[in-house]
Amino acid sequence: MGLKILTEHINVPGIETLEVYRKHGGYKSVEKAVKTMTPEEVVEEVKTSGLRGRGGAGFPTGLKWSFLAKPEGVPRYLVCNADESEPGTFKDRWFMEHNPHALIEGMITSSYALGANTSYIYIRGELMFILRILEKAIAEAYAAGLLGKNILGSGYDLDLHVAPGGGAYICGEETALLESLEGKRGNPRNKPPFPAVKGLFACPTVVNNVETIASVPWIVNNTGAEYAKVGIGRSTGTKLISASGNINNPGVYEIELGVPVEEFIYSDQYCGGIWKGKSLKAVVPGGSSVPILPANLILKTVAGEDRLMTYESLADGGFVSGSMMGSGAFIVFDEDQCIVRNTWNYARFYHHESCGQCSPCREGTGWMEKVLHRIEYGHGHQRDIDLLVSVAKQIEGNTICPLGDAAAWPVAAAIRHFRDEFEWHIKHPQEATTPGAVYRGQLNSVTA
Amino acid sequence: MAKITFDGIEVEVEDGTTILQAARKIGGKVVPPAMCFYTPLKGSGGKCRVCLVKVSQGSAKDPRPMPKLVASCITPVQDGMVVENTTNEDVLNARKSIVEMLLINHPLDCPICDQAGECNLQDLSYEHGVSAQRFEEERRTFNKVDLGPYIQLHMTRCILCYRCVYTADQITDKRVHGVLGRGDAAEIGTYIENVIDNDFSGNVIDVCPVGALTDKTWRFKNRVWFTKPLDAHRDCPTCSGKVTLWNRGDQVLRVTARKDEYSEVEEFICNTCRFDKKEMSDWTIEGPRKIERASVISANHYELPVVNVPIIPNLPKSAKKDLPNAPEQWNP
Numbered sequence A: 001m002g003l004k005i006l007t008e009h010i011n012v013p014g015i016e017t018l019e020v021y022r023k024h025g026g027y028k029s030v031e032k033a034v035k036t037m038t039p040e041e042v043v044e045e046v047k048t049s050g051l052r053g054r055g056g057a058g059f060p061t062g063l064k065w066s067f068l069a070k071p072e073g074v075p076r077y078l079v080c081n082a083d084e085s086e087p088g089t090f091k092d093r094w095f096m097e098h099n100p101h102a103l104i105e106g107m108i109t110s111s112y113a114l115g116a117n118t119s120y121i122y123i124r125g126e127l128m129f130i131l132r133i134l135e136k137a138i139a140e141a142y143a144a145g146l147l148g149k150n151i152l153g154s155g156y157d158l159d160l161h162v163a164p165g166g167g168a169y170i171c172g173e174e175t176a177l178l179e180s181l182e183g184k185r186g187n188p189r190n191k192p193p194f195p196a197v198k199g200l201f202a203c204p205t206v207v208n209n210v211e212t213i214a215s216v217p218w219i220v221n222n223t224g225a226e227y228a229k230v231g232i233g234r235s236t237g238t239k240l241i242s243a244s245g246n247i248n249n250p251g252v253y254e255i256e257l258g259v260p261v262e263e264f265i266y267s268d269q270y271c272g273g274i275w276k277g278k279s280l281k282a283v284v285p286g287g288s289s290v291p292i293l294p295a296n297l298i299l300k301t302v303a304g305e306d307r308l309m310t311y312e313s314l315a316d317g318g319f320v321s322g323s324m325m326g327s328g329a330f331i332v333f334d335e336d337q338c339i340v341r342n343t344w345n346y347a348r349f350y351h352h353e354s355c356g357q358c359s360p361c362r363e364g365t366g367w368m369e370k371v372l373h374r375i376e377y378g379h380g381h382q383r384d385i386d387l388l389v390s391v392a393k394q395i396e397g398n399t400i401c402p403l404g405d406a407a408a409w410p411v412a413a414a415i416r417h418f419r420d421e422f423e424w425h426i427k428h429p430q431e432a433t434t435p436g437a438v439y440r441g442q443l444n445s446v447t448a
Numbered sequence B: 001m002a003k004i005t006f007d008g009i010e011v012e013v014e015d016g017t018t019i020l021q022a023a024r025k026i027g028g029k030v031v032p033p034a035m036c037f038y039t040p041l042k043g044s045g046g047k048c049r050v051c052l053v054k055v056s057q058g059s060a061k062d063p064r065p066m067p068k069l070v071a072s073c074i075t076p077v078q079d080g081m082v083v084e085n086t087t088n089e090d091v092l093n094a095r096k097s098i099v100e101m102l103l104i105n106h107p108l109d110c111p112i113c114d115q116a117g118e119c120n121l122q123d124l125s126y127e128h129g130v131s132a133q134r135f136e137e138e139r140r141t142f143n144k145v146d147l148g149p150y151i152q153l154h155m156t157r158c159i160l161c162y163r164c165v166y167t168a169d170q171i172t173d174k175r176v177h178g179v180l181g182r183g184d185a186a187e188i189g190t191y192i193e194n195v196i197d198n199d200f201s202g203n204v205i206d207v208c209p210v211g212a213l214t215d216k217t218w219r220f221k222n223r224v225w226f227t228k229p230l231d232a233h234r235d236c237p238t239c240s241g242k243v244t245l246w247n248r249g250d251q252v253l254r255v256t257a258r259k260d261e262y263s264e265v266e267e268f269i270c271n272t273c274r275f276d277k278k279e280m281s282d283w284t285i286e287g288p289r290k291i292e293r294a295s296v297i298s299a300n301h302y303e304l305p306v307v308n309v310p311i312i313p314n315l316p317k318s319a320k321k322d323l324p325n326a327p328e329q330w331n332p
């Protein structure tokens, strides 16, 4: 078992209460930070740690924090992105449900580092019960003097609020989130200006994922240099992976970055192998937005090296033969899964979730979904495959926010790696629409 | 001041000017089209993506190119910036594909649409569209909705440019107009069909680039290219009273605000001027309105078309005007 930075105490009974949480070393980072460190020193530690954003893009957190504009007399905000709605991702909700104080501790320490006196946790609307858990924990923290005025006698003030969204995926995009938090329709903003300059209520703002923020206390307690020792290269520390699909042990795992993908899938410590001993067909390693990879490419890079669970290794080969770490949603497909159906399902999601502001995404997501639906239900034409590739390309890079790219990539990747499966669907509509029928051609070329 | 090179042409503009406005300063064929940006409306732009351009040099200080195409309507210039529009294949291809996207769910009912002849989407598709149709699916449709006695919303034609939303927000004082729903199911809503009841509500018709918001007092009365536009004014207690009348003979068929070559209104007008003053006696006529837009209505009845210049002797001065946006075949 590797080092557990986030989940060491998550199974301790009563850890959701302040008392038990503190017994296990909770809120030490707040004491250390507000009493013995300057905000700049905290930012420095986070920079040294090499911690990267866990919300999907993997941007270095310390660097992001150092970009925060600090004009005189203007408030700054820290906003925690707990909107988690990417298909396949369920790490944040699990973490907040079981260990709410760990997030609150991270919020206090991080807010101190950024000089924010008001901070928000923006939580997905469907997670009302977790909002209540967080609010209960926040009330406990206020009562213990960990929130509010003059925290632990240090002179630092912080108010922390939890705000629910309306359950739209797009409100996870940071600027749409800020619009929604301001009480407006959750349309992503045009950038620049970036939130670091003009964010919430037009003030400098940092938006970070739940897991990112929850990693900060350990870094403050143990130093950034210690954190940087975990992991490989620029992928430092540990990461929560939501593993789902046809595996024996679906669930959330905290891994040290650098675990080989093969070990992650087949070891009993993690996924425990493919369900019912079937063979592996494909993996979407980072949430529905990232390219799908067939078994051979997820286990080994084109150069024949073992693929590792790191930002760099998963992306090795670019979009030709690689994928992305994304939000760490590891979705496994066995030999009986239909890639066309899955691609259609993802396309349906993005069609439903596009905010509709920009023409390529608004129209293109619907177009792709309709074409994929036709192919899946036996009404496809061979020309549809190239049409899909072309529509995906027309969306990619031409939109306001990355949802357009996120909608285009899975379609383009599925066709890139499973073109013959699409062709088979079109050529044999009757067979393809028979319940339970799956194309098995690729498996011959796959070495698992 | 910032000096930029746009399609090889140098132009100097104030700091903070957008690339699009700098291009408009040059004018003519190099200007990128714009379907959502509207100078008088704060916050507009960035949505339709037809104005995408390539920034091949960010600035004199930082000459790196911008990685993606950028929306020229919201991207400010930097000194030493080099921008490619009509000279860049990627830009032209991206624009083509965006026009295609705008059209897939559009009903293409131009023959029965009041906006035909002065529709920005029509012009855009003529210039940048492809004639082949790749979309075989069912189009999205909505029912027509009356927004009060004067305005009709034909949502099926809407391209969600948000101009009317910004107008309702900024010009009219009680906001009852916004976008409901998401993605291609998003629609202009007026909260349970609340009428937009405001002295200036009619302006949403003028800002709409397509025939989604139309004037019910003009509906099916005529085709715009058969009408004669006249500039006129009246003493109006509510607005400037400066309008364009669209006449058939002495009959005022429609009143609109005065629009420039980019279809942007010079001054917003009130509903009384727009909907209630349909007699010639209501107005002081200033003279013919010159339409400089690249649309069939620019072939209006006041200027000789610029054809066979050497054959027609003593061409009146007005006909010698360079019509940069006129379709090619008029300038053989």
Ligand SMILES: Cc1cc2nc3c(=O)[nH]c(=O)nc-3n(C[C@H](O)[C@H](O)[C@H](O)COP(=O)(O)O)c2cc1C
Residues within 6 Å of the ligand: A052, A053, A054, A055, A056, A057, A058, A059, A061, A081, A082, A083, A084, A085, A086, A169, A170, A171, A172, A173, A174, A175, A207, A208, A209, A210, A212, A213, A401, A402, A403, A406
């Ligand atoms: C469509 C879309 C949805 C997103 N959803 C989430 C989300 O649910 N949670 C999240 O943390 N980040 C999400 N992101 C990423 C955020 O925009 C942002 O990059 C992130 O919250 C930054 O935090 P980090 O630096 O800690 O990763 C989403 C991005 C896009 C484009």
Ligand code: SF4
Residues within 6 Å of the ligand: A170, A187, A188, A353, A354, A355, A356, A357, A358, A359, A361, A362, A399, A400, A401, A402, A403, A404, A405
């Ligand atoms: S890319 Fe899609 S989701 Fe993002 S702003 Fe444009 S329409 Fe909205």
Ligand code: SF4
Residues within 6 Å of the ligand: B157, B158, B159, B160, B161, B162, B163, B164, B165, B188, B204, B207, B208, B209, B210, B212, B213
């Ligand atoms: S109704 Fe017209 S102005 Fe309003 S969003 Fe649609 S196209 Fe734009």
Ligand code: FES
Residues within 6 Å of the ligand: B033, B034, B035, B036, B037, B045, B046, B047, B048, B049, B050, B051, B052, B071, B072, B073, B074
């Ligand atoms: S005019 Fe620039 S994006 Fe619409």
